[in-house]
Amino acid sequence: MKELNLKIESLKKIKNDIYLLQLNSPYLAKRVKPGQFIHIKVDDETTILRRPLSLHKVKNNIISILFRVRGRGTKLLSQAKPGDTLNVIGPLGNGFEVLHPSSEVINILVAGGMGVAPLVFLAERLAKAKNNKTKNLVLLGAKNKKEILAEQEFKKLGFAIQIATDDGSYGFKGNVVGLLGKILSAKDYRLWTDIYACGPKEMFYEIKKVTDKYPHIHTQVSFEQFMGCGLGICCGCVIETKNGYKKVCKDGPVFDLKDI
Ligand SMILES: Cc1cc2nc3c(=O)[nH]c(=O)nc-3n(C[C@H](O)[C@H](O)[C@H](O)COP(=O)(O)OP(=O)(O)OC[C@H]3O[C@@H](n4cnc5c(N)ncnc54)[C@H](O)[C@@H]3O)c2cc1C
Ligand code: FES
The missing domain is CATH 2.40.30.10 (Translation factors)
Known part of the structure; x- marks a missing residue:
């Protein structure tokens, strides 16, 4: 640094x-x-x-x-x-861990609004690591069709794309976690499923409710928190986790959802 x-x-x-x-x-x-x-x-x-x-x-x-x-x-x-x-x-910060880069795995990126920003970079890495047993899917959520971001970027990287808009003007009507729940329940997800999410923190608690019943799903979430120093000194960005208080700037911003 x-x-x-x-x-x-x-x-x-x-x-x-x-x-x-x-x-x-x-x-x-x-x-x-x-x-x-x-x-x-x-x-x-x-x-x-x-x-x-x-x-x-x-x-x-x-x-x-x-x-x-x-x-x-x-x-x-x-x-x-x-x-x-x-x-x-x-x-x-720590960044996302690509957990199963070359095995049979379904990668699902879940973007709530501006949460899409870091997921395009992650998608580039996942697209490079992809083999014929890997499936890459991105779920993009926004208030309406006009607010959807980076759809073309994910398309170019070979990702399957599903959209959720709050007003139903494009794709699934409802929030992106509602769409995730629908996908997980409709398909057979016996393969390893790695979820990588970024968006408002309320979204993470919703993802937890949806994924709790699937023990083989592993989820990493990237927090957006107010920050002071950004260097682990001021404690301005602390969140409570199962392993005690953690600094989003230094221990995160990416956390394992099971620790939240
Ligand atoms: C690790 C990390 C990565 C981020 N990456 C991006 C990114 O790629 N693209 C992007 O657009 N934004 C990102 N953000 C959020 C971004 O940092 C804030 O939007 C920005 O700091 C706001 O500054 P401001 O001076 O414009 O707003 P301010 O005047 O400081 O605040 C305006 C309003 O924005 C909201 N806000 C401000 N800071 C944050 C924050 N850190 N988290 C949540 N809400 C906030 C509050 O509601 C506040 O009332 C990231 C935040 C973090 C912690
Ligand atoms: S912003 Fe200062 S410790 Fe994280």
């Missing part, structure tokens, strides 16, 4: 309040793993705390970040210009 000054290669508005930021960093590109994040200083004067954002994609020396404008920090970030320099600390 290092403090780095990185040049912005590009910053594009993808839709509504969603932006794709590309930074040039051979150092990070070589080291990052899916589920890890970087801590970005967006402004020296008015926004003291850095903002945590996940790695969305990595290609050659370029790392991409997909982010939603939520408040002051991400608004400022959306106004940066290509050629500007951003001060970044990373890579941070």
Whole structure:
């Protein structure tokens, strides 16, 4: 992990309040793993705390970040210009473990809204590790059709895709965990099933209810938590787990769902 000054290669508005930021960093590109994040200083004067954002994609020396404008920090970030320099600390956090990379396994990625951001990077890794016994499936959840993100990226990576929208404007009507429950009950999931999820934390408790009856399903979840230092010092990001209090920035952000 290092403090780095990185040049912005590009910053594009993808839709509504969603932006794709590309930074040039051979150092990070070589080291990052899916589920890890970087801590970005967006402004020296008015926004003291850095903002945590996940790695969305990595290609050659370029790392991409997909982010939603939520408040002051991400608004400022959306106004940066290509050629500007951003001060970044990373890579941070543990990242997802790909548990059964070459065996007979069904990988299900579950994305709630912006939770899709780190899952595209994970999908790239899973697509590389895929053999003819592996099935890769992604469930994308959003409020409505317009809010669905990264569908084309998953398609290019050969993932089967199922969509859930709260208003039923695209795919399954309901939330993405409702869709997951339907899939698990309708199919024969005797194979190892690895679930990788990212989204609001309420979603994880729902996933737990849905998957509890399937002992062969293993689930990892990536938490979005308010952060201070991002380095394990301030205790600003602590959550309670079965193994005691854990720091999302250092022990996570990815946790085994059975420990939550
Ligand atoms: C490990 C990690 C990875 C993340 N990756 C991404 C990503 O790839 N793309 C992305 O768009 N966002 C991601 N987030 C969330 C992102 O960090 C926050 O949206 C951002 O910090 C908000 O900063 P702000 O100054 O714009 O908003 P603020 O003004 O600080 O807050 C505005 C509102 O946003 C919400 N909020 C702020 N920070 C968080 C947070 N950390 N978690 C949940 N809600 C928050 C609160 O409801 C708050 O009222 C990630 C968070 C974590 C912890
Ligand atoms: S943000 Fe400071 S310990 Fe995690």
